[in-house]
Amino acid sequence: xxxxxxxxxxxxxRAAAHSRFDNIQGLAFGVIMISFGISLLHxxxxxxxxxxxxxxxxxxxxxxxFALVFLLVxxxxxxxxxxxxxxxxxxxxxxxxxxxxxxxxxxxxxxxYEHVEPFSGAIVAGLCIGIGLIGxxxxxxxxxxxxxxxxxxxxxxxxxxxxxxxxxxxxxxAVAFLLLDWFAVVTSMVGALAxxxxxxxxxxxxxxxxx
Numbered sequence: 363x364x365x366x367x368x369x370x371x372x373x374x375x376r377a378a379a380h381s382r383f384d385n386i387q388g389l390a391f392g393v394i395m396i397s398f399g400i401s402l403l404h405x406x407x408x409x410x411x412x413x414x415x416x417x418x419x420x421x422x423x424x425x426x427x428f429a430l431v432f433l434l435v436x437x438x439x440x441x442x443x444x445x446x447x448x449x450x451x452x453x454x455x456x457x458x459x460x461x462x463x464x465x466x467x468x469x470x471x472x473x474x475y476e477h478v479e480p481f482s483g484a485i486v487a488g489l490c491i492g493i494g495l496i497g498x499x500x501x502x503x504x505x506x507x508x509x510x511x512x513x514x515x516x517x518x519x520x521x522x523x524x525x526x527x528x529x530x531x532x533x534x535x536a537v538a539f540l541l542l543d544w545f546a547v548v549t550s551m552v553g554a555l556a557x558x559x560x561x562x563x564x565x566x567x568x569x570x571x572x573x
Contacts, residue, residue, distance in 0.1 A: 385501045389454065392497030393461045396505055399490035399557075400462070401469030406483050408550040409538065410491065411531030411557075413439065413507020419534065422541045439510040446514055454503035455510060462505060480545075484553030492560035528558035 380388070403410055409418050417431045424431075436459070443452040475483075495505055504510050512526045531554045538547045 380501060388497050388501035389458060389503055392494040392501070392503070392505075393458050393465065395490045395494030395497065397462050397465035397469060397494075398473075399487040399494065400466045401473065402475065402478070402483055402487040402490070403550070403553065404466070405470070405475040406478055406480060406487075406549075408480075408484055408487075408546055408553065409542070410487075410550065411508075411534050411554045412505075412527060415531065415534040415538070416507075419537055419541060436507050439507050442514060443510045451502050451504075454501075455498075455506055458498055458503050459506040480549045481552055484549045485556045488553035488556035489560055492557040495557075495561055496564060522562050525558070525562050527561065528555070531558060 400410065400414075409415055413435050417435045420426060420431045420435070440452060440456070443455065491505075498504055504512075508527055508530055515521055515526055531551075535547055535551050535554065538550070
């Protein structure tokens, strides 16, 4: 049986606040883990879900530049963040997404994947991205796109972010079968499942209350 996280308490039993250093190191950890996971998926020729998955599908279907499509796909989610969430959250998310993009592009120069068994690699990549997203969520940011929507809905309704992301990913991968090799899609789905189950089971407000 998994043990629940201990609630962080400050003086008088009140919820402890994160220090600036706490937030910086937590966000840095999340960015690094997500970047590594994305680079691993890319090296294996796989895809991921959420906003990046939407951008990949649009790019494959239309031939449009992926970077431009990814930017446009994220715009509605950042509008939501500005309108419904605090500006600090939006700014931190923008910084994290920019850093993730940069590190994921730099990763091939730092790591070489000579051989990775597809399903094992997809699971490891999914877990890395998942734990990275949890790190961002817990320190007031997201990986952009669908993560912003998932964070907003969880904060307002309590519906777990991982379950929402899993449902949206199911739609993305259903469309992917029309555009990509079936084996690559199935392998990518395994990674997405690992990612979203990790977030669903381990990111709960009642388990972690520090702010």
